[in-house]
Amino acid sequence: MTTADAEPTRPRPEFPLRPEFAPDLFAGAGEDYARYRDGYPDAMLDEIVGVAGATGDGVLLDLACGTGQVAIPMARRFRTVWAVDQEPDMIKVGAAEAARAGVEIRWTCSSAERLSITDGDLELITVANAFHRLDRRAVARSARGWLRPGGALVIMGSGRIPGEPLPDWESVVRTAIRDWHQSNPPATPTSDQSPPDQRKVSHEDLLVEEGYRVSHRSFVVARERTLDEVIGHVYSRSNSTRRALGPNAADFEADLRQRLLARHPDGRYPEDLGYFYSVAHPITGAA
Template identity: 30%
Template sequence: MADVSFRPDLYRGTADYYDRFRLAYPDTMLADLVHRASPSGHGRLLDLACGTGQLAFPLRAWFAEVWAVDAEVGMGDVVRAKAGAGGEVADAGAGGGGDAADAKAVGDRVGVGRGVGRVRDVAAGVAVGGGMVDIGAGADVRAGATEVAVTGDAAYVRAVTAKAEDLEMDAASVELVVIGNAFHRLPRDLVARCVLSWLEPGGHLALCWSTSPWAGPLDWQQAFGAVLRRWQAALGATSRVPSSAEQLRRTDPDGEVLRRAGFEPAVRHEFAVEHRWTLGELAGHVRSTSFLPPSVLGDRAAEFDGDLMAVLSPYTVDGHLTETVSFAYGLARRPGVASG
């Protein structure tokens, strides 16, 4: 069954808002995931469609190396900056005059310790000059490449700008793959087959999720959702996200996709966390979405904020709106015996 195709630019310009206003996965969920996946401490973590590293960074303490992969250039820029706060980070413009170039990393192989990875047919804006830019011990950027590796206090973090389906890695070279709030936007069958091949025998794939603040049953959530729908219609943004995406997931669930790829049956684990939002945080969260990002709000952003405040303010208590957020992950295992 063919997956729904999503526009490649849905999250363009959202990275800073994504990093500031998306909720962190709770420690209880991450601890449970680590317990069940049982990483060796010397393996590789692959975070696909990583955003700004909402899973890569809190999980990196259990791995020797982390790959954080996202198709959106801005997301990778934030990952590099965050990783650089604990180590060394490249100035991608060094030697390149600061101009972004459309680059294709076609078969540009880069050594990454155990196993070798490469990015195939990836077009992205990269500001690098000719030759190689030295960015510190054990890492480099070659002309045309779209990845930068940086070192921090824990794992070796490699930020890669690529679509998940365009990534190539050695077989059986990854202990754990995580995908946060994104599997529905990927070509699921293709990505599931790729992930199965990249995982070590006994390795795991975790599909991680969280509920959205406008999708709940509370009165303020219903009012919030109505504001968003009204503004999507006003700005001509109702078709940015395919309407058939959720229907496809109901008729062809993620678990069935993983089963077809060869995974053992996935098991879902859920965690409920109470969260208090300010109205400003909700406005920022909206700007992190694919349906009302800054590029869509445009010069009407202040008008949107005013409308949002006017509608939601009556529901606030001490300046906050409270909800119970459901975080969850589905853990699927590649058959076989783990090497460690």
């Protein structure tokens, strides 16, 4: 039986098989997302290309692409890059970012689940910090057909390290968001609304179930944010976009700044940021 590569020191988070997120979760957040969301180290992207065995001569499809955190740097590594996201604001801002970077990308507004692609057209498919928001089984099955022989599906992300305590300032941020929502409930849900009893499974285990051979790697990068960078990153999160915070978002920001400076008066906010990627190759003959 084929299994995902083991990393016993890093527990892998599990997610519902069919999450239910609002399709306009990040409406209006494109500029904040482009400016403050963490990109991916060049060495990591080069390593992914190598592990995937990609030549760069084929087509890379970046699903749920956001504002191009993967598509834009990968456009320097692939002949053709196709970036797809279901939110128009993300596509608009991403296209502007790509133009500023001087790279050509095909941008399409669509959900990953409804995308129509000719089988065998793609060399590499990437999904960054978004696979948990998709119908993962449906996407994994579609990807098997879309990929040309030797192609791969890559799931990647960055964020908190599973099992590790939060930085003290991140706890402050989460408390501030929770307090704000209690007194100013968002007009629409900002989190997964799927049934609580739905089966949960890690990305790697699901891909193995769907007939992929999976290699996985995770690592940690120490970094430091400024106060403005912390605030900007908060605005890029689905539960604290300016839209989700409502018309008095400026009051939230003032309160959060005060709380953060009380914890770190120097305005510097260190953290250990986790990165991961899983490269999944379809197994020939698997159902």
